[in-house]
């Protein structure tokens with residue numbers, strides 16, 4: 001029996017259809033009985049839909065600035 005923590009870790013693979021059938025079924029069953037994980041799945045799906053609407057490529061330089069920010073360095077230029 002999967003625990004909620006297991007299911008949240010497997011949610012992305014579940015959405016992508018990347019789980020083996022038995023694993024998928026176990027996760028699917030958990031979603032059927034657990035409202036909390038169902039809500040989490042809904043949230044993940046909405047997030048994915050939003051991300052899917054972002055147009056790439058971003059404007060020039062944005063990616064460099066984001067990477068610099070994540071690396072904790074001041075942006076060049």
Ligand SMILES: [Zn+2]
Pocket residue numbers: 003004005007030034035036037038
């Ligand atoms: Zn759960």
